[in-house]
Amino acid sequence: MIKRTPMVAGNWKMNGSRSLVESFSDTLNTHSFKEVDVVVCPPSGYLSFFVAETFDTGGQDLSAQDNGAHTGDMSGTMLTELGARYVIVGHSERRENHGESNELVADKALKALDNKLVPIICVGESLSIREQNKVNDFVGAQLAAVFDVLTTEQVSKCVIAYEPIWAIGTGKTASPEQAQEVHAFIRETLAGKEKSLAEKTRVLYGGSVKPDNAAQLFAQPDIDGGLIGGASLKTEDFIAICQAAI
Numbered sequence: 001m002i003k004r005t006p007m008v009a010g011n012w013k014m015n016g017s018r019s020l021v022e023s024f025s026d027t028l029n030t031h032s033f034k035e036v037d038v039v040v041c042p043p044s045g046y047l048s049f050f051v052a053e054t055f056d057t058g059g060q061d062l063s064a065q066d067n068g069a070h071t072g073d074m075s076g077t078m079l080t081e082l083g084a085r086y087v088i089v090g091h092s093e094r095r096e097n098h099g100e101s102n103e104l105v106a107d108k109a110l111k112a113l114d115n116k117l118v119p120i121i122c123v124g125e126s127l128s129i130r131e132q133n134k135v136n137d138f139v140g141a142q143l144a145a146v147f148d149v150l151t152t153e154q155v156s157k158c159v160i161a162y163e164p165i166w167a168i169g170t171g172k173t174a175s176p177e178q179a180q181e182v183h184a185f186i187r188e189t190l191a192g193k194e195k196s197l198a199e200k201t202r203v204l205y206g207g208s209v210k211p212d213n214a215a216q217l218f219a220q221p222d223i224d225g226g227l228i229g230g231a232s233l234k235t236e237d238f239i240a241i242c243q244a245a246i
């Protein structure tokens, strides 16, 4: 049985400030996170202001292209040069607000790997999909698109994040049982490709994770940590969530 190191990643979305980056770095660096991998994903313009000693940084998106006439986009190489080790791909806000398809998300994951970045691939359903009892079909299709582009070996280098859209920023967390059910499905899907892939791959939960619900969620057998939005902007809350993952 392979032991997976838990992971907590903060997604600042389009929030924060230079002074928050500085105070965040100072406080986080006084903690040693030995048994949990801690990642902060700020808006990319802030990446180089981080002094990250006890944690890593990541981008929130990258282009599927290497360079060229793509105004406003950021390449994997650029993120790497700014010190990022991870990058979120396929967040539901990008899928919805920027029309990103399952196929484009898979291409972005591949581009991240090409640039030695660890992709955190987000999947998750809307409330209407859940109400139609189609969660597994929907999440299964999102994962299938990844397997169309990435080899099993490449998927083993990724992190998956299950983020039900109805739980993002709503204060409506999935219950530990609801989250575990989908995490188990994701792990079965990975096992369908290769047993060791399911054992190795970290699957995070995201959606209204707070210090008071994190421990219960992270205690589920198939939940390896969290992708945190709002609470990742409050240093003490974020640290408490990181500690709940150990």
Ligand SMILES: O=C(CO)COP(=O)(O)O
Pocket: 011, 091, 163, 167, 168, 169, 170, 171, 206, 207, 208, 209, 227, 228, 229, 230, 231
């Ligand atoms: O979207 C999320 C992280 O990527 C979750 O956001 P909240 O934690 O604010 O619900």
